[in-house]
Amino acid sequence: MENTGLFARSFLFGVTCFLIMLSKVNGDVSYSVTEEKKIGSVIGNLARDLGINVKTLALRKARLDVDEGSNRYCDIDMNTGDLIVAERIDREELCGLTTTCTLKYEVIIENPLELHRIVVEITDINDNSPTFAKEIITLEIRESADKGARYAVNEAHDADIGINSVQSYKLKENSYFSFVFHNKPGQEKYGELVLEKELDREQEQEVRLFLTAIDGGNPPRSASVVIQVTVLDANDNYPVFSQPVYKVSIREDSSYGTTMTTVSATDADEGADGQVTYEFGHLSGDLLKLFSLDSKTGDLILNGNVDYEKQTTYELKIQGKDGSGLASFAKVVIDIIDINDNAPTIHLKSLSNPILENTMPGTEVGIINVQDKDSERNRQIRCSIQGNVPFMLTPSIKNYFSIVTSGPLDRELTSEYNITVVAVDEGTLPLSSLKTFQLSVADVNDNIPVFEEQSYKAFVAENNKPGTSVCSVTARDPDWRQNGTVLYSLVPSEVNGVPVSSFLSVNADTGILHAVRSFDYEQFRSFKVQVVARDNGSPPLSSNTTVSVFISDENDNSPQILYPAPEGKSLMTEMVPKAALSGSLVSKVIAVDADSGQNAWLSYHIIKSTDPGLFTIGLHTGEIRAQRDITESDNMKQNLVISVKDNGQSPLSTTCSVFLVISDNLAEVPELKDMTYEENNSNLTSYLIIALVSVSTFFLTFIVLILAVKFCHRRKPRLLFDGAVAIPSAYLPPNYAEVEGAGTLRSSYNYDAYLTTGSRTSDFKFVRSYNDNTLPAECTLRKSTLPLSSLKTFQLSLADVNDNIPVFEEQSYKAFVAENNKPGTSVCSVTARDPDWRQNGTVVYSLVPSEVNGVPVSSFLSVNADTGVIHAVRSFDYEQFRSLKSRL
Numbered sequence: 106m107e108n109t110g111l112f113a114r115s116f117l118f119g120v121t122c123f124l125i126m127l128s129k130v131n132g133d134v135s136y137s138v139t140e141e142k143k144i145g146s147v148i149g150n151l152a153r154d155l156g157i158n159v160k161t162l163a164l165r166k167a168r169l170d171v172d173e174g175s176n177r178y179c180d181i182d183m184n185t186g187d188l189i190v191a192e193r194i195d196r197e198e199l200c201g202l203t204t205t206c207t208l209k210y211e212v213i214i215e216n217p218l219e220l221h222r223i224v225v226e227i228t229d230i231n232d233n234s235p236t237f238a239k240e241i242i243t244l245e246i247r248e249s250a251d252k253g254a255r256y257a258v259n260e261a262h263d264a265d266i267g268i269n270s271v272q273s274y275k276l277k278e279n280s281y282f283s284f285v286f287h288n289k290p291g292q293e294k295y296g297e298l299v300l301e302k303e304l305d306r307e308q309e310q311e312v313r314l315f316l317t318a319i320d321g322g323n324p325p326r327s328a329s330v331v332i333q334v335t336v337l338d339a340n341d342n343y344p345v346f347s348q349p350v351y352k353v354s355i356r357e358d359s360s361y362g363t364t365m366t367t368v369s370a371t372d373a374d375e376g377a378d379g380q381v382t383y384e385f386g387h388l389s390g391d392l393l394k395l396f397s398l399d400s401k402t403g404d405l406i407l408n409g410n411v412d413y414e415k416q417t418t419y420e421l422k423i424q425g426k427d428g429s430g431l432a433s434f435a436k437v438v439i440d441i442i443d444i445n446d447n448a449p450t451i452h453l454k455s456l457s458n459p460i461l462e463n464t465m466p467g468t469e470v471g472i473i474n475v476q477d478k479d480s481e482r483n484r485q486i487r488c489s490i491q492g493n494v495p496f497m498l499t500p501s502i503k504n505y506f507s508i509v510t511s512g513p514l515d516r517e518l519t520s521e522y523n524i525t526v527v528a529v530d531e532g533t534l535p536l537s538s539l540k541t542f543q544l545s546v547a548d549v550n551d552n553i554p555v556f557e558e559q560s561y562k563a564f565v566a567e568n569n570k571p572g573t574s575v576c577s578v579t580a581r582d583p584d585w586r587q588n589g590t591v592l593y594s595l596v597p598s599e600v601n602g603v604p605v606s607s608f609l610s611v612n613a614d615t616g617i618l619h620a621v622r623s624f625d626y627e628q629f630r631s632f633k634v635q636v637v638a639r640d641n642g643s644p645p646l647s648s649n650t651t652v653s654v655f656i657s658d659e660n661d662n663s664p665q666i667l668y669p670a671p672e673g674k675s676l677m678t679e680m681v682p683k684a685a686l687s688g689s690l691v692s693k694v695i696a697v698d699a700d701s702g703q704n705a706w707l708s709y710h711i712i713k714s715t716d717p718g719l720f721t722i723g724l725h726t727g728e729i730r731a732q733r734d735i736t737e738s739d740n741m742k743q744n745l746v747i748s749v750k751d752n753g754q755s756p757l758s759t760t761c762s763v764f765l766v767i768s769d770n771l772a773e774v775p776e777l778k779d780m781t782y783e784e785n786n787s788n789l790t791s792y793l794i795i796a797l798v799s800v801s802t803f804f805l806t807f808i809v810l811i812l813a814v815k816f817c818h819r820r821k822p823r824l825l826f827d828g829a830v831a832i833p834s835a836y837l838p839p840n841y842a843e844v845e846g847a848g849t850l851r852s853s854y855n856y857d858a859y860l861t862t863g864s865r866t867s868d869f870k871f872v873r874s875y876n877d878n879t880l881p882a883e884c885t886l887r888k889s890t891l892p893l894s895s896l897k898t899f900q901l902s903l904a905d906v907n908d909n910i911p912v913f914e915e916q917s918y919k920a921f922v923a924e925n926n927k928p929g930t931s932v933c934s935v936t937a938r939d940p941d942w943r944q945n946g947t948v949v950y951s952l953v954p955s956e957v958n959g960v961p962v963s964s965f966l967s968v969n970a971d972t973g974v975i976h977a978v979r980s981f982d983y984e985q986f987r988s989l990k991s992r993l
């Protein structure tokens with residue numbers, strides 16, 4: 106039994122499900138609920154019937170959509186997905202006498218948007234009793250009335266419908282009347298009293314009847330009324346209405362007092378029996394207020410406002426009664442004509458706010474619903490978005506529209522939109538409404554910081570203070586907050602092998618570049634640094650620019666004198682021939698300045714001289730020339746103090762002294778030596794040297810005089826400076842840093858040279874000049890610090906013992922060669938002496954094998970074994986190496 110019960114139930118359930126499925130296919134899900142259910146009663150499981158997961162209901166904002174101002178009655182229980190009763194539902198209040206009473210809802214579920222229609226049918230319960238319009242119904246019946254005569258009685262009204270409405274009447278036992286109830290489906294219902302026994306006014310003037318109306322509910326409800334029948338004298342005719350049904354159409358905006366129609370009934374009787382008065386049949390209190398009926402004229406008058414949106418049609422029962430109580434009924438059907446009196450309403454159902462500025466065109470950002478309470482054309486709505494905004498409406502379901510982006514958004518251009526939706530209905534006098542929503546655009550880091558300039562140039566004077574601001578870079582990023590916050594940094598790189606960060610730093614926030622150290626124009630003149638501007642977005646965007654820093658020169662280097670050697674180191678003496686004429690070049694001061702431009706533009710001035718007016722110096726050349734012919738009377742020793750000044754803003758200068766000896770003759774040498782060292786603090790050594798030199802000089806002079814006599818017609822003494830100054834290029838070191846050698850030109854050198862020129866044939870071979878043929882012009886002994894020495898010859902024969910080692914004349918030699926020399930050029934010459942006899946004293950020179958830059962030194966230099974002259978084996982390249990050392 107239980108099994109079959111279960112089977113039957115599940116079968117039933119299956120059928121129900123099938124039906125629900127069917128209805129879902131049709132778009133609607135229907136439920137049925139009886140009226141007057143308790144609040145919270147479950148009507149049905151909506152979630153299951155719509156096939157929606159209960160858990161997602163809340164998330165998807167499932168809701169019943171109800172027109173504004175209407176009652177909800179039902180709601181969705183988000184926890185169970187049940188459709189429940191939310192308010193008292195009174196079918197009679199909702200639907201009156203309409204047989205089917207339904208509530209229609211739209212269930213909106215978002216994301217994705219779904220729309221379902223559900224219909225809840227409200228079924229009736231017998232909660233209303235029948236009522237009679239009046240407590241006492243009065244009837245006047247003539248005594249002449251025949252047996253079987255029928256008298257209509259105003260029926261009882263029951264708000265319930267169907268079986269719950271009045272089903273039967275019961276007339277209390279009496280001797281005159283019976284009651285017939287016409288209750289055929291599809292026909293007018295009415296009750297009639299049927300006269301069963303003739304009345305006799307003379308017997309009974311009044312008959313009291315009790316009529317009870319009973320409905321079909323369970324349990325049934327009933328109501329009773331007293332029908333008071335007054336027995337009159339004869340009256341034979343009933344009033345007759347001109348139409349059984351009066352049809353009237355009025356506009357819903359019809360004004361108060363409008364006469365809608367006039368009913369009329371005629372009674373053939375004469376006098377009071379033919380006088381027809383009109384009154385309403387059963388009418389609810391509301392309708393009695395809304396309409397009035399002139400009981401005499403039959404004018405039906407509008408006493409209030411009708412609203413098509415509330416009720417479209419009214420049916421009024423009207424009774425026409427003659428003076429003696431004979432009555433008949435007619436019906437007035439009033440149709441209300443719709444007027445476009447409702448503007449569309451716009452409801453924003455959802456809106457994603459804010460939206461990202463990189464939202465693709467075509468993205469749904471919101472849903473609106475538009476409604477119009479009017480009907481037909483007055484209800485047709487056209488919807489659009491006003492103004493020039495990148496949004497449009499696309500129709501979704503029924504009266505729903507999606508707000509969709511129609512173009513790209515850019516927060517940097519427009520960060521906020523006012524979207525105005527206009528809805529216009531299609532009435533002849535269209536009504537419209539506007540609704541504006543604000544939509545903000547949220548930022549996306551879509552802008553790269555952009556430097557105001559493509560590249561920057563900064564100029565800094567050298568010797569700046571560390572920390573000086575050098576220049577400022579600015580990059581702009583229009584994004585919002587951190588997406589537009591620009592931070593600056595240096596791109597790590599190197600300048601001359603040093604990280605750029607040790608030269609410059611950049612303030613991350615302001616973009617101001619600071620020097621980290623003091624710059625030196627003489628070290629480098631410019632460098633480049635890349636600055637990156639990076640925003641704070643995630644991921645960050647960046648761009649970079651190049652800042653070229655130019656260091657400008659300041660006059661921070663004083664001129665440096667290359668020739669003659671600076672004071673203090675050693676002294677330089679120039680020989681000036683006595684016969685020097687005005688304008689002849691005597692010497693030249695060579696100076697350099699590490700600065701550049703004006704700051705290195707040197708000028709030369711004589712600031713002190715023994716005989717002012719005898720010598721001038723070229724302002725820019727530094728050439729010292731005789732200003733007039735030299736005469737015998739001129740002082741032999743001439744001392745010039747020369748100042749070399751650069752042309753900087755605050756000029757720097759250096760001075761040097763030039764010593765000139767006016768002489769053609771070695772005879773003056775002792776004095777010369779005197780002069781040379783006069784400024785040195787005399788000491789014993791000096792005196793000794795002077796003494797030695799004097800003796801030697803005396804002897805040499807003697808020999809020279811003899812030789813002079815012998816050769817005077819063949820040779821004339823050479824001048825040291827006779828025309829262009831022969832300052833060998835090697836005097837100008839390739840790099841100022843290596844100037845230290847400049848001071849090694851010793852005064853004695855020129856003196857020696859002079860000696861040599863006059864004594865080519867001398868047996869005494871210890872003196873050489875750079876003019877000597879053995880030393881070509883491009884090869885110059887830089888440090889031929891030949892010591893002064895003298896020899897004396899004694900005629901004494903001694904047998905030699907090799908008891909002397911060869912001794913080089915100098916401890917070390919320095920040779921200067923111009924690069925790109927010819928191979929085979931003699932570079933310098935070394936001399937070692939061995940005073941032993943013959944082979945014991947014969948010196949043979951050779952190079953000590955060694956390597957220079959990994960190459961045997963012999964591939965650079967060779968030495969003549971006999972003469973000690975060193976030759977270059979190859980052409981040298983200054984750019985390859987600048988110096989080499991070799992041992993002999």
Ligand SMILES: *[C@@H]1O[C@H](CO)[C@@H](O)[C@H](O)[C@H]1NC(C)=O
Nearest residue numbers: 519520521522523524541543
């Ligand atoms: C949007 O409307 C508000 C007030 O209605 C106004 O203050 C605002 O400036 C408007 N914005 C734009 C972008 O038009």
Ligand SMILES: *[C@@H]1O[C@H](CO)[C@@H](O)[C@H](O)[C@H]1NC(C)=O
Nearest residue numbers: 548549550585586587588642
């Ligand atoms: C910056 O941009 C990112 C996307 O690039 C966005 O998620 C973030 O919200 C933005 N920040 C601000 C402050 O707008």
Ligand SMILES: *[C@@H]1O[C@H](CO)[C@@H](O)[C@H](O)[C@H]1NC(C)=O
Nearest residue numbers: 596597635637647648649650
């Ligand atoms: C600097 O910018 C250029 C071009 O915009 C880019 O190619 C380069 O990678 C950037 N350098 C750095 C260090 O960011």
